[in-house]
Amino acid sequence: MRIHIQNGRLIDPGNRVDAVRDIYIADGRIQSIDAPPAGFHADRVIDASHLVVCPGLIDLSVRLREPGLEYMATLESEMSAAVAGGVTRFACPPDTDPPLDEPGLVEMLKHRARNLNQAHVYPIGALTQGLKGEHLTEMVELNDAGCIVFGQPNALPKNLRVLMQAMQYAATFGFSVWLSPQDIHLAYDGVAHDGEVATRLGLPAIPVCAETIAIANIVLLAKETHVCIHLCRISSAEGLAMVRAAKQQGLKITCDVSINHIHLSDMDIGYFDSNCHMIPPLRSSSDRDALRAGLIDGAIDAICSDHAPVDDDAKLLPFGQSEIGATGVELLLPLTLKWGFEMKRPLVETLAAITCKPAGILGINAGHLAPDTAADICIFDPEDYWKVTPSALLSQGKNTPFLGMQLPGKVRYTLVNGNIVYESSIS
């Protein structure tokens, strides 16, 4: 289909473009920007007046819950949710059941996702077999099957020698390693930030040093092994300062933050709101403020949704027993915009955190708009505020601390490979 997107405010953060431009699409690719190619006749004209046209969003953490956890969500539900949120490419963590540690599982996931013809899926290969932190996975085989990065979600392997060897092996083949900076012994049975709120509520606590000690270990091992490191979900001001210092030393290290952690703190737990049960935990308001500022000075590279759909029953439990995580892929754009508006950032800089920057972390040629690239595009109305309700979310997970809030940014169209995969009814 030939598509002409006209009169839109084109924002391409990677190329620092913010101007009214038309886009011409054919054969799944952007043919030209601004001026039509010779003899172009559109099958469909999208009037994007007063709308922002930007690269399809890239989310560094979306849990599809497949294989194994389909009672929480399915590929179909979460893929629809992603494109409804303007997300055209995303990485999914290997913490499925079984974990993504075998090429067959990865091929199946890629195959099922491809057949849905929606967003592009990048499975993160398990760094160790069964994510147990003992034996390395067949990273090259997994790479052939479609894993371009390797990770160990939720906590560092207990055995640092195994971690070092995994880094060395990954570095041999140029794979980057994605790690969640949390020391498993210091986090222990904790469910909330070690501060006044956990003290009042009597919740087992996770100290900040669970994060900083993990970062210190990762940084030292990264110096040793020269591997590219991506830190998933930074949560504390102290941890962030360590990342900043590592970057200044020239280490190949990047990090991301979740939409939850740039807006919420442990205070939001209120009277045991299990929607705020997250790992890493929501930390203090000063940590949150440091994360919000870290995105501006570049210490933090990207914002992700850390999408974790959970069924209602798993949240209707006492806080410490409730399932971890919140739904979020449909809130990535609204909560990133909210951060940008509150911090008075130009839209072109705000959107970089969910387009070109995560593309760079994944190492893919995406997240920008240029002739002869895949036509993955998000068209949204930044002024349209909508209320987060269970029925407004397509994800099977309705669990989020933002329920009931009015958020900016309504996606109107999402295009993947030049196909309109999502189109909202105009309110």
Next chain:
Amino acid sequence: MINRNPQLDANRALTHLLTTEGLPAAILLQILDTAETFMGVTEREVKKVPLLRGKSIFNLFFEPSTRTRTTFEIAAKRLSADVINLNIAVSAQSKGETLLDTVNNLSAMHADMFVVRHSQSGAAHLIARHVQPGIHVINAGDGRHAHPTQALLDMFTIRHYKKEFHNLRVAIIGDILHSRVARSQIHALTTLGVPEVRVIAPKTLLPRQVERLGVRVYHDVRSGLQDVDVLMMLRLQKERMQGAYLPSPEEYFKYYGLTPEKLALARPDAIVMHPGPMNRGVEIDSEVADGHQSVILPQVTYGIAVRMAVMAILAGSQSGDSL
């Protein structure tokens, strides 16, 4: 986000008792005053008043307890309620039923009140948020979070012996980190106007930023007990006596156990309290536990009147005077 105080109804009257935190002093005093009126009932020959006749009270104990469950049962029976004891730790939950399913099933049996004990902080709040209107929830201990009736009976005991709260120095000694009793005591004491609440413990047994709860922190028991009017001892759980919290019960007793010599540092008329069950020779020396400054047994007696008061207030009947 859940912001409304879940313990109070639209008229700011008590509808559940979940924690002493955030309750106005007037409500705490109302409970203590009502308990006073029940003291007579518990001492007369026919120890029963018909205030809760026809009401069904379910004791939901997801965690084993004999003492607390028994005192709630006695309190309910003295108010003429029907009491049903459920030891869920060995029944429904082991069959995989969720907490809320259990509660919904019992609600369908027309329960009027749930007395809940659970190993997880926030369990009572969760139940209170999901029961039908008109059903009241009393927290009989949730994880490390709260044990409000214990704290209220402690306040009752303190008021009985010391008359006033505003001129007291109170020390809480022991495992503050894991103690729901300590948290509820701290909030009740500060709300009732005690000017100085101290917590005394080694650093491994203190939660982060505990001073934000309005207490002064002491690690040295000798300076902490100086001139104290009330000593509130905490029970040390067996599994915490050896390992990474503490090296041994012997060393704990040596530095933190309440002996007559340490008690002598407090004011001569100081009272010694303990929520029970005691570990003699670990947190408290028998000579102190059985000594003339100990009010540990009266605490148990007052506990029944205080629990009667809480139940009566929740059920909307407030006084035993006219009976």
